[in-house]
Amino acid sequence: MDFGSIDWGIVFALLGAALASIMAGVGSAIGVGKAGEAAAGVVTEDPTKFSKVLIMQLLPGTQGIYGLLIAFITLSQIGILGGSADISFAKGLLYLAACLPIAIVGLLSAISQGKAAVSGIMMIAKKPDQMSKGMIFAAMVETYAILALLVSILAIFGIAGLNI
Amino acid sequence: MKEYTYSVARVRAKETALLTRQDIDQLLSADGYTAALRLVRDRGYRAQDNEGADDAIAAAEKELWEFITEIADKDTIRILRLPVDYHNVKAAVKSVFSGMDGHDLLLDNGTVDKDVIYSCVKRREYYDMENPTLERVCEEAMTLILRTQDGQACDIYIDNAMLSAVEDAARESGDMFLKRYADLLCDTANLKAAYRCAASGRGEAFIENALYPGGTLNIKELIAVSRDGINALCEYVAKTRYGAMADSMKTGAAALEKKCADEIMRLMDEAKFDSFTSAPIIAYYYAKRTEIDAVRLILSGKLNRLDDNMIRERVPRTYV
Numbered sequence: 213m214d215f216g217s218i219d220w221g222i223v224f225a226l227l228g229a230a231l232a233s234i235m236a237g238v239g240s241a242i243g244v245g246k247a248g249e250a251a252a253g254v255v256t257e258d259p260t261k262f263s264k265v266l267i268m269q270l271l272p273g274t275q276g277i278y279g280l281l282i283a284f285i286t287l288s289q290i291g292i293l294g295g296s297a298d299i300s301f302a303k304g305l306l307y308l309a310a311c312l313p314i315a316i317v318g319l320l321s322a323i324s325q326g327k328a329a330v331s332g333i334m335m336i337a338k339k340p341d342q343m344s345k346g347m348i349f350a351a352m353v354e355t356y357a358i359l360a361l362l363v364s365i366l367a368i369f370g371i372a373g374l375n376i
Numbered sequence: 377m378k379e380y381t382y383s384v385a386r387v388r389a390k391e392t393a394l395l396t397r398q399d400i401d402q403l404l405s406a407d408g409y410t411a412a413l414r415l416v417r418d419r420g421y422r423a424q425d426n427e428g429a430d431d432a433i434a435a436a437e438k439e440l441w442e443f444i445t446e447i448a449d450k451d452t453i454r455i456l457r458l459p460v461d462y463h464n465v466k467a468a469v470k471s472v473f474s475g476m477d478g479h480d481l482l483l484d485n486g487t488v489d490k491d492v493i494y495s496c497v498k499r500r501e502y503y504d505m506e507n508p509t510l511e512r513v514c515e516e517a518m519t520l521i522l523r524t525q526d527g528q529a530c531d532i533y534i535d536n537a538m539l540s541a542v543e544d545a546a547r548e549s550g551d552m553f554l555k556r557y558a559d560l561l562c563d564t565a566n567l568k569a570a571y572r573c574a575a576s577g578r579g580e581a582f583i584e585n586a587l588y589p590g591g592t593l594n595i596k597e598l599i600a601v602s603r604d605g606i607n608a609l610c611e612y613v614a615k616t617r618y619g620a621m622a623d624s625m626k627t628g629a630a631a632l633e634k635k636c637a638d639e640i641m642r643l644m645d646e647a648k649f650d651s652f653t654s655a656p657i658i659a660y661y662y663a664k665r666t667e668i669d670a671v672r673l674i675l676s677g678k679l680n681r682l683d684d685n686m687i688r689e690r691v692p693r694t695y696v
Contacts (some may be wrong), residue, residue, distance in 0.1 A: 246379075246381055249381040249382040249385070250381045250382065250384070250385040250651070251385070252382055252385070252387070253381070253382040253383065253384065253385025253386040253387075253388075254385045254386070254388070256382075256386055256389075257386050257389035257390055258389050261389075308414060315484050327651070327652075330381055330385075330651050330652070331651045332389040334384065334385055334651050337385060337388040337389040337391075337392070338389075338392055357445055372696060
């Protein structure tokens with residue numbers, strides 16, 4: 213295989229999109245999984261708390277959606293979903309870099325948010341009237357995923373306008 | 377590290393049904409046995425056929441073991457079952473030695489079936505237990521009691537063997553909380569034994585035999601001060617991490633017993649802030665076990681018309 217003939221720009225850009233969806237998705241899967249274990253434990257003992265713990269379980273799932281959003285925007289910007297897929301090597305690397313914030317922060321924040329959600333679910337098990345506080349504690353972690361999402365979006369749209 | 381998220385969530389949901397300090401106070405101030413029994417029944421201690429207190433307490437114990445067996449892994453369950461095994465060995469050896477039928481004294485929920493232990497001790501053939509450590513302990517305890525005719529020496533031997541088994545099981549599990557729990561069991565057992573030896577003026581050889589050579593306390597120093605009497609022991613204990621127990625030692629054996637139970641409960645309190653390890657499972661077992669013992673103590677005290685304050689002094693701290 214002649215690697216010299218490969219257009220590395222599109223390869224790196226696609227790698228960025230893949231990393232955004234994979235890493236943020238894996239993080240969300242771990243977070244939602246942990247919270248699901250705790251939710252199942254509470255519902256085993258008290259089925260009436262199903263709706264309350266379900267909301268808590270869903271909280272770590274947002275990072276996976278952010279990863280998907282970034283992957284989707286990147287794919288459309290680099291022409292994979294239609295149009296010209298002619299991306300320079302430098303632009304390809306820039307797209308990869310732009311995808312990294314949501315990929316890395318998405319992975320780690322979803323796992324951390326999963327742990328916070330687990331503790332919140334256990335709080336609901338003992339004090340169901342304190343559910344809103346449990347949600348706030350877990351939602352605080354979301355801030356950092358949103359910041360990373362913003363950086364990734366701004367960077368991807370910014371790269372499109374660069375003439376390199 | 378192994379995580380127990382599902383089990384801990386079930387424990388947290390169950391903790392809401394534990395008796396609080398207010399519930400215990402309400403029980404203590406109940407007007408007589410019948411009123412106390414009614415309160416206990418209202419809080420979930422109820423046998424299927426709605427019979428007396430013994431049946432209700434037995435039902436609560438059965439439910440506790442069923443719950444723990446469902447949620448805990450084998451290492452955690454083993455630590456909790458081992459004391460039952462050694463209690464059964466003690467009851468079987470003493471029953472067989474005294475020629476009485478003490479089968480009813482043996483408890484369910486050990487790692488070895490209670491009928492197997494009783495039958496092995498009775499036949500003096502121990503291999504059916506399929507547990508080399510327990511087989512050796514049974515054989516040696518039986519030999520000891522037959523040779524010395526000394527029930528206390530037999531108790532000390534079996535209690536120390538139990539602490540050794542719990543310590544080994546905790547170490548093998550690699551779980552830090554189980555290790556701390558085992559150390560605390562050893563330390564509190566040694567403090568209670570040292571107190572009894574000091575109070576009864578025992579000699580060094582007896583004390584050395586009575587104390588378990590494990591846990592976190594310096595056993596050589598503990599033996600030396602126990603030989604010199606209660607005051608020397610209290611002075612020494614005041615300088616250790618169990619300093620708070622020195623005052624209760626001066627008050628008496630019942631106060632020390634309560635303080636030791638409270639000390640273990642303090643370790644369990646740490647599990648309240650843990651959502652992932654086995655600590656909340658152990659803590660729930662210990663909390664429910666303490667609650668059942670407290671209910672039994674209060675009902676028994678009420679039935680025998682003991683003074684409320686006398687009962688109150690002996691009721692350990694609750695978990696919630």
